[in-house]
Amino acid sequence: MNEESLNWISVGHVEDLPDGRVKTVTARTTSICLSHFDGQWAAMNNHCPHQRGPLGEGSIEKGVDGKCWIRCPWHGWDFDPLTGKPPGGHEDSGQTIYPLEIREGEIFVGLEPEPPHERTVTDAMVETLTNWGVQSVFGMVGHSNLGLSDAIRLAVADQRMKYYGIRHEGAAAFAASAYGKLTGRPAACLTIAGPGATNLLTGMWDAKVDRAPILALTGQVQTQVMGPGAFQDIDLKSAFQAVSAFSQPVLPSSDHVELASLACKTALVEQNVAHLIFPDDVQTLPSDQEAGRPDGRVTQAAVRPAQSDLDAAAKMISAAKRPLIIVGHGAFDVREDVADLAKRLGAPVVTTFKAKGLVPDDHPNAGGVLGRSGTPVASWFMNETDLIIALGASFSNHTGIEKGKEIIQVDYDRMQLGRFHPVALPVWGEVGAFCKGLDPSRHPDADDQISELAERWQIWRAEKQARLAEDHGKGIHSFAIFDVLGKVVPDDTIFAVDVGNNTYSFGRYLETKGTQRVLMSGYLGSIGFGFPAGIGAWAATQDIEKLRGRKVVSISGDGGFGQYPMDFTTAVKYGMDVTHILLHNGELGKISKEQRSGEWPVWETDLHNPSFAAFARLCGGHGVKVTDVSDMEAAIVEALAVDGPALVEMMTDADLV
Known part of the structure; x- marks a missing residue:
């Protein structure tokens, strides 16, 4: 190794690592096991050749002869920290050792100049997705999708895509479903194998039954261990078979670009779910394929009746x-x-x-x-x-x-x-x-x-106003909320509504105007849809020119918001301008109502909740609690003016819907 041509990269200071310890450091994107023993310092490749165990999470062990060894934390393989060689009985090729220098207490590791990026299978496929118009990805980066994630990272860096890291894959699926319902174009969900992929299924079903285009991009275990029952290995093609119109694994011999094009075409033309499965080892295979495009593959859909x-x-x-x-x-x-x-x-x-x-x-x-x-x-x-x-x-x-x-x-x-x-x-x-x-x-x-019509509206509006007298002293009437909300929101507001009594009241009481849109979990009727759908709708306003600048208002009860509350931090992280109206009545009110209607005892529908307004503030957003109808309009107007996520917690009466 010619040290004159090396790039010397700082990986820390000497006080960061006591004698007799090892740690993982990163130089550029190279993972390195840094060790300090008997006053000496060394740097070697961090991945044990057995199963890529992280040597930097291991330990320094001394043999009976006093010699120091780095021991892998996974299966106990040992390596000489100065030469990278094992004591015998394991891989005889040893580990790569990197030059190391300490300059005024700062530790530098020497690496060869970074080679040009080699185009991969997932680079070609992600470029195909962007050519087909996929602009937003909601997901979670994890160990079985890292190659695909890096391809998405490069697309984001080139401003060909936007990526939103969510806290639960279910929220990603609902966000993408709402995006598809609003735009007619697919957004994508990114997950790992196993539980990450299965967490998408509810949102995939929501998209399927409501005819919304959506792409699921799921990691998978390496092809060599698919089938026998490796960690997080499940049959994802079978798992998604019922919910998807297209579901295919990306194998080494696949026509990778064609699979990406067919997934996009299926989602767009059939307004349905398309699913691609990416085994870990296939994601970084080199590819010289030209990215696919929709040119010559889709046509106008206007069908004139006979x-x-x-x-x-x-x-x-x-x-x-x-x-x-x-x-x-x-x-x-x-x-x-x-x-x-x-x-x-x-x-x-x-x-x-x-x-x-x-x-x-x-x-x-x-x-x-x-x-x-x-x-x-x-x-x-x-x-x-x-x-x-x-x-x-x-x-x-x-x-x-x-x-x-x-x-x-x-x-x-x-x-x-x-x-x-x-x-x-x-x-x-x-x-x-x-x-x-x-x-x-x-x-x-x-x-x-x-x-x-005019007469009937006059009768109904008078009746709605009369319902305000139904005050039981247990909270705000739903009509009061939606009457005010309908008056103060912009004419082009996009509403994302959840499931429950809050939804019934929204449908009954709020009067729409202008070009407003309403998104909901229609045929599936899934609780928890509202706030993640607001995230998806906001993302669409960043991608689609005709939606730019439109206000997004999501609505839920306390039961619905409690499904994916931590994704409020996602909205804060990305500065999403979503105003959430939360009707807090301390119970699953719709279910209580159904139990009474069916002459069942009301059982286990009560909820133990925090202050959701305080929660929103702790997450870094705007949060305000409203207990009196006289404070409601000012609170909503203030929240709508916030440039970022805001939550208005309305303390409501579960019986006044």
Whole structure:
């Protein structure tokens, strides 16, 4: 080794390591076992050749002849600290020894100049992901994904990606699911093998059942120990089989770039879960493959309904005196087309809960949310209609679309048409294409439903205000919270809501306006979704131009926030501008309500909580507790103005929902 050409790198000071001790130090990215014994200093490669045990976590041992040895902490292999050679009986190649100098008490280790970075399999695959538009990764770096993590690190350094290190993989999955629901584009989750990967599954199911694109990137044990039952070795392909539309291991002989492209295409085209499994040893294999791109691999998705279906729909509409449009979340990108059709027909528009805000409640044709989380306005028009035009709605039992009515159902997924029961006219096509292609005439004696809408809203708003008198002295009424929140948030707010009574109250009481969006765990209905979804929504506002600057407000009960509370520190770490509204009633209120409704005793739904406002402050964010309705508006306005994570803890009455 030519010492004149070495890079001398400081690894500490002599007072850092007493005589008779060893420690691990890092020079650039080289892990080194530094040792101090009998007044001597030495540096050797830190990885035992047996199973890469960390020699710097071992010990200095003296033989019967007084000679010093460094002993590996894992299996007891010994090495001469000055030569790197073993005493015999082990690997005879020994360990690399690095030149060491002490200059005025500072320890320097000499390394050869760093070679240029060699392109790896994961470099090529991560570049493929970015070419397909994957911009954000939520994850946790760990021992079985370090090669992949380094490829992501380089992409972040080149500003091709953003990375958010979370505290629980479940939060990463929910964040990525919310990102996909909001944008229609996949974000990625990064985990280790075994438990890191399995922690993703709830969020993957949330994305799958709600048709959100998402990528799972999971580490795996080395290929040589896959199968026999190595530490954290589980069959990840089988584990993800039911939840993913694409799940493949990345093997040494794989077409790595093609796998990455197929994963991205599956997530985008099928709006589903795609999963790539990265064995540890494959991640750093050299690769000369050119990164994949979406060019020539995707096409426009507009499916125009058959003209015969458009004609049949027009005929049915012209015969109806009280047509009603019910619109689902899948139609959000064509909301203006839906509103235009409603105006032409003079028809009310009610939405599923997932589509809340698609036609904002301040629109003259808006009828609010239908179903369990809905309003009396929407249920009135459902009862009185003589024709339902269902656009991108999935007919969930929670929505409660009356199957006995005459129904025109429009969906781009043919399997959704008449899925639960026959409809009068199933129409295959994109909702926007249907709205634009439809040219119906109104019934000459059609009812003036728009005037009725205004009257019904007036009745409902008066009833909501009257409910404020229902004060039991046990906390703030949910209506008071959502009435104020709806008034003070921006017109383009993105709401991420959790599961529970807080969600039902949000759906029933908060009136949307402008271009607001609502994200929720729809078909899965998973508690804990709200705050991680806020993280995902905020990340999307950093990536997608049309979302930049939009305020993110997440909402949960104390039960929901308690699922992933430590990821509030994630929001603090990355300066995420998320305002969290927490309804604290000290119990799983929805479950208590269901126990009473089912004539069960209320059992084990009470919660022992900290002060969540104080917790937020301890994490480094903004936190305020509200116990009086008169302080509520100022507290929310203050929190919304915070440039970073803020939490408003509302002490509420569990019975006033």
